[in-house]
Amino acid sequence: MDDNMMRLYRLRIVNKKRVLSLESGPIPKPGPKEILVLIKAVSLNYRDLMIHDGLIFATDGLIPLSDAAGIVCETGKAVKRWKAGDRVASLFFPDWLDGAYDRNYGANALGGNTQNGVLSEYVVFPENSVIGIGHELSFARAAALPCAALTAWQAMFVRTRIVPDERVLIQGTGGVALSALQFANAAGASVIILSSQDDKLEKAKNLGATHTINYINIPHWDKEIARVTNGKGVSFILENGGPGTFDRSLNALSTGGRIAQIGVLTGFGPSSNLMQLQNKNADILGITVGSAYHFMEMLKFISDYKISPVLDKVFSFENTQLAYEYLRSRAHFGKVIINVHS
Ligand SMILES: NC(=O)c1ccc[n+]([C@@H]2O[C@H](COP(=O)([O-])OP(=O)(O)OC[C@H]3O[C@@H](n4cnc5c(N)ncnc54)[C@H](OP(=O)(O)O)[C@@H]3O)[C@@H](O)[C@H]2O)c1
Structure with a gap:
């Protein structure tokens, strides 16, 4: 040429x-x-x-x-x-x-x-x-x-600040999710991660995830999160799913928690139970890179x-x-x- x-x-x-x-x-x-x-x-x-x-x-x-x-x-x-x-x-x-x-x-x-x-x-x-x-x-x-990484960064360190020992939920093992896992680890938070595949969950554990859930085998993952956190829930959620995951995220959130709204992997929406948000004194942070x-x-x-x-x-x-x-x-x-x- x-x-x-x-x-x-x-x-x-x-x-x-x-x-x-x-x-x-x-x-x-x-x-x-x-x-x-x-x-x-x-x-x-x-x-x-x-x-x-x-x-x-x-x-x-x-x-x-x-x-x-x-x-x-x-x-x-x-x-x-x-x-x-x-x-x-x-x-x-x-x-x-x-x-x-x-x-x-x-x-x-x-x-x-x-x-x-x-x-x-x-x-x-x-x-x-x-x-x-x-x-x-x-x-x-x-x-x-x-x-991907900049989106996770804004969600975790600009619009809020992840602190040591807090419980973080990350959805999936794609680009945004794994950047978030690495950032949360560095900040000293403990991470629950969702994936559709067990081999990916094993890799996520090796990267520092404290708890893993296969969201295909355990579709009621909000209940599993309540169980593993002794009913407290997680204080920060990297919401990648959208309408298919949002209500479960609200269920899994602790009082005073925040949801970083990032992804639309299950489509656009949702119509959610906003009373939950109120009762938990929670925040939704809309993130754009x-x-x-x-x-x-x-x-x-x-x-x-x-x-x-x-x-x-x-x-x-x-x-x-x-x-x-x-x-x-x-x-x-x-x-x-x-x-x-x-
Ligand atoms: N707001 C923003 O500024 C911004 C910036 C970047 C990305 N995004 C959005 O964030 C999402 C992720 O983007 P990405 O580039 O990181 O995607 P990606 O690398 O393609 O990763 C997608 C992964 O998400 C997981 N996933 C799919 N459906 C899921 C569900 N129902 N529940 C939980 N996890 C699910 C899967 O992980 P497993 O294979 O482990 O199941 C899938 O491999 C997309 O919706 C994208 O549009 C938004």
Whole structure:
């Protein structure tokens, strides 16, 4: 291929369905306040399946995915923060640098709506819309952070603060869930984790979970949580399920507890018994990933506690379609990675 050209994937609408299409295009040029990044690794999130499947709007021809890590290879004339060779990761909301979330940030989230993402050999970013990742993490592990880990971080250390000895419930063993497990361990909390598969529960135990429940074999897991906590319940819940899990979460919550509402794995909704919320003096925290400032705080924590993001399989760029299928199969434990440049 011509030196000025690169490979990239676009989501094309074919027979009313979105399909991944491997294409080529010119390597983009950074503007004065932009940088060109050679993408080394990207990771998949459940959101990327929803976009692929048409559950979230995306324009025809959109470049998908939000999470990448790579090397700065060219800087615009006015760029002061970065130089060629710096190692960086993408920011899920390119406009959310600091302060509280503004709903206008949502439309520009990478890899959805009309905003191209990172499934490409090179990407141009505004200079403030990437985070320096230092040298401790591999590109693959850094690519695991921008959406999943940052969401867990905001839920546990920004909107509330997990403290030692508190009881935390985490649903599933995907990207958000295992980041939360690692963060909760580092904070000294005890973790109950739910999974559909016993082998994953064993792995979660090895990562520090104190109690495990198979939610297929024990569908009334709220009762099991009451049993193992001597009726007290858990004080923090990372709610990944949505309507199919929310009422059980409310049952499992202790008085004064908080639910971080993150996921929609069982759909959108729910209509819940709000009297429970009242009677427990509980809080629901709505979470949307995090800001650049949160990302930097999280990186410091990851470095201080020597946390290594949990990766499952690493796919080649050519096998991106297989990576999507693997995530969809729910065989994964932690993050699914695509190696773009070795
Ligand atoms: N609010 C935000 O800003 C934000 C950010 C990131 C993600 N999310 C949402 O968070 C959820 C997880 O995202 P992800 O990228 O971490 O997904 P993921 O890596 O694909 O993990 C999904 C895992 O969740 C578990 N799961 C599925 N149904 C479940 C249920 N009914 N009860 C308990 N666990 C269940 C499964 O774990 P097992 O295989 O162990 O059963 C599954 O493998 C998604 O709904 C996603 O849209 C929200």
